[in-house]
Amino acid sequence: MGRVALVTGGSRGIGAAISVALKAAGHTVAASYAGNDEAAAKFTAETGIKTYKWDVADYEASKAGIAQVEADLGPVEIVVANAGITRDAPFHKMTPEQWKAVIDTNLTGVFNTIHPVWPGMRERKFGRIVVISSINGQKGQFAQVNYAATKAGDLGIVKSLAQEGARAGITANAVCPGYIGTDMVMAVPEKVREGIIAQIPAGRLGEPEEIARCVAFLVADDAGFINGSTISANGAQFFV
Numbered sequence: 001m002g003r004v005a006l007v008t009g010g011s012r013g014i015g016a017a018i019s020v021a022l023k024a025a026g027h028t029v030a031a032s033y034a035g036n037d038e039a040a041a042k043f044t045a046e047t048g049i050k051t052y053k054w055d056v057a058d059y060e061a062s063k064a065g066i067a068q069v070e071a072d073l074g075p076v077e078i079v080v081a082n083a084g085i086t087r088d089a090p091f092h093k094m095t096p097e098q099w100k101a102v103i104d105t106n107l108t109g110v111f112n113t114i115h116p117v118w119p120g121m122r123e124r125k126f127g128r129i130v131v132i133s134s135i136n137g138q139k140g141q142f143a144q145v146n147y148a149a150t151k152a153g154d155l156g157i158v159k160s161l162a163q164e165g166a167r168a169g170i171t172a173n174a175v176c177p178g179y180i181g182t183d184m185v186m187a188v189p190e191k192v193r194e195g196i197i198a199q200i201p202a203g204r205l206g207e208p209e210e211i212a213r214c215v216a217f218l219v220a221d222d223a224g225f226i227n228g229s230t231i232s233a234n235g236a237q238f239f240v
């Protein structure tokens with residue numbers, strides 16, 4: 001059954017692949033983005049998927065943006081909290097600003113994305129929530145105290161929401177991507193990236209579509225008993 005889906009950070013990288021996969025699965029998709037107007041316009045032109053601009057770190061902006069999506073497309077029944085940033089630095093060099101930026105976007109941003117749609121999902125007795133966490137929330141990562149904290153926090157969010165939503169027909173699950181060939185990973189210095197790839201048994205970075213595949217599976221109508229789980233897709237780099 002086609003439903004209305006919101007994908008935050010949905011016009012680039014992993015989020016774009018998720019938006020496209022959910023559209024292909026018959027859903028009506030809204031993709032939010034924070035700043036890159038050019039990429040968003042190109043994405044809409046190529047895919048026909050509507051984009052909306054707001055900062056997930058801002059609760060009021062998220063609420064207003066989601067209200068606009070619902071006015072345009074109808075009640076949001078599927079939410080993919082995907083928007084995320086990195087501000088990598090070894091801990092002794094990490095600034096409070098780097099800590100706060102990542103917490104605000106990757107962790108508070110997940111709250112800001114889910115909280116406005118939660119009452120409607122409870123009323124309608126249906127919801128599908130997927131949070132895009134990371135392998136680095138599972139294993140930690142040098143220079144990512146901030147990012148790893150948020151991605152581990154995401155797992156706590158879905159495990160708690162799963163318990164709260166279960167009787168209301170709402171599921172909440174996480175996907176933990178490993179290193180995927182997106183702008184975020186390409187921003188890592190080349191030598192460091194080569195070292196990372198050497199640690200991936202698959203011998204390569206993942207493709208955004210390989211993460212989107214997990215999300216499409218989790219948001220399906222017949223995935224109602226899969227709740228509070230984490231799917232890892234990391235080329236065998238790390239096992240929980």
Ligand code: CAA
Binds near residue numbers: 086088136141143147
């Ligand atoms: N483990 C142990 N030591 C490491 C290391 C690692 N993984 N990476 C770097 N180091 C060491 C270096 O060898 C160097 O040591 P020396 O001083 O003895 O030579 C030191 O740490 C780095 O010191 P610098 O002063 O050069 O560090 P810097 O302030 O320039 O920061 C960096 C460099 C930001 C850490 C850079 O190396 C970097 O970006 N690393 C990648 C971090 C990473 O993997 N991020 C993941 C991004 S992808 C993502 O987040 C998506 C996802 O979900 C998977």
